[in-house]
Amino acid sequence: MKAMIIRKYGRGPLELAEMPMPSVLEKDILVEIVAASINPVDFKIRDGKLRMLLKYDMPLIMGNDFSGIVTQVGKGVKKFKVGDEVYGRASKHRIGTFAEYLAIDEDDVAFKPTNISFEEAASIPLVGLTSYQALHDILQLTRGQKVLIQAGAGGIGTFAIQLAKAMGVYVATTTSQAGNDLVKSLGADQIIDYKHEQFDEILQGYDGVYDTIGGKTLEKAFKIVKPGGQVVTISGLPNARFGQAYGSGFIKTNLFRLATRNITKLEKQYHAKYHFLFMKASGEQLAIITELIESGKIKPIIDRIYSFEEAQEALNYSETGRAKGKVILKVK
CATH class of the missing domain: 3.90.180.10 (Medium-chain alcohol dehydrogenases, catalytic domain)
Incomplete structure (x- = not known):
């Protein structure tokens, strides 16, 4: 073949x-x-x-x-x-x-x-499953809660916004002016133009952040979550919590602890939980997504x-x- x-x-x-x-x-x-x-x-x-x-x-x-x-x-x-x-x-x-x-x-x-x-x-499958596991399984968002979804006009963002709205969640997202109309059409409640605005200076009291960017953007996410809030990333580094779930030996090394030290510090400073998401394949969850698509809630x-x-x-x-x-x- x-x-x-x-x-x-x-x-x-x-x-x-x-x-x-x-x-x-x-x-x-x-x-x-x-x-x-x-x-x-x-x-x-x-x-x-x-x-x-x-x-x-x-x-x-x-x-x-x-x-x-x-x-x-x-x-x-x-x-x-x-x-x-x-x-x-x-x-x-x-x-x-x-x-x-x-x-x-x-x-x-x-x-x-x-x-x-x-x-x-x-x-659909990769972005759909990643977003479902982030918003439903990890953040466990419920109706009326608030989430920031980074890069709303991208492949993951366009799906995640729709899924969050189907869950009854208030959605803020970041995008450029070129993506503004798209994310608005998908149901985003608040749109931050990342080229001219800083989301961490505008948002506060959020239940969760779905980070797809990593780096300094990920670190700023901790500033907007309320105490007990959560930050889930697909672009940051795995941490000890991920290691406990997946049994990854390298995460227990001193070198890795050093690399994630700043994230651990931010968790304690803002009384938040940090999760690195390593998405799992799941036909069962994909079937749930199929129902959302066939009902017209996600396109x-x-x-x-x-x-x-x-x-x-x-x-x-x-x-x-x-x-x-x-x-x-x-x-x-």
Whole structure:
């Protein structure tokens, strides 16, 4: 099968290569991929920035989420049959959606929403699951609470705003003037123009912050949460709480404690909890998201669609950070 691969870590271009068909395990389904999406985690994997958490053999097929059609099922599969239209986020050790076929555990897959296209469906799994686990599982937001969602016009932000509003939550978000109309249309209650305003000088008393940027922006987030509030990030560093949950040995090292010392200090100073989110694949949660999409509470936001052969161009565009919504690869 054709696939987009890397042969080593670094910023080199993707290579179109002929790769073996994936093996189908007992609980696997084999999916003919129709579309896949580009995500920031793709850059981090390519550049080797996640090697402390994830180890991959080379050559590596890139890509993390997809939509497609089931072409084969393992002997133990109970939920799906050949011909079903599905979408999902591959587990972290079985990525490879920039390809014609993918073998994936049935528990990591859900039926594609019936009211959207394959390209729209491919835009959902990673950003949808990440946002659901941040807002629902970690922050545990309830109706009437307040959350700041960073970078509201981006792939994650456009989904997270809609999910938070479906949960009955008051949403503040940051964006440039170019993204103002988009985030407003998605339901954002308060919009901060990050080029001309400082969110930490405007907002206060928030129940949670969903950080997608990291760095100094993450550190400023602690200033706006009320005592007992929470900050969840996908762009900061893991901390001891993450290590307890995932058993990551390197998080217990003195070097890592030194790197996260400032975050620990901010937690104590502002009486807040900090969480690093390492999203898990979940067909069950994706099925909940499917219901929200089919009910019209959430709609996919796509910036551009590229052909499979234009995967490198799609990656380059996504990496600029200018995309409003998701960037999609049309595989089939």
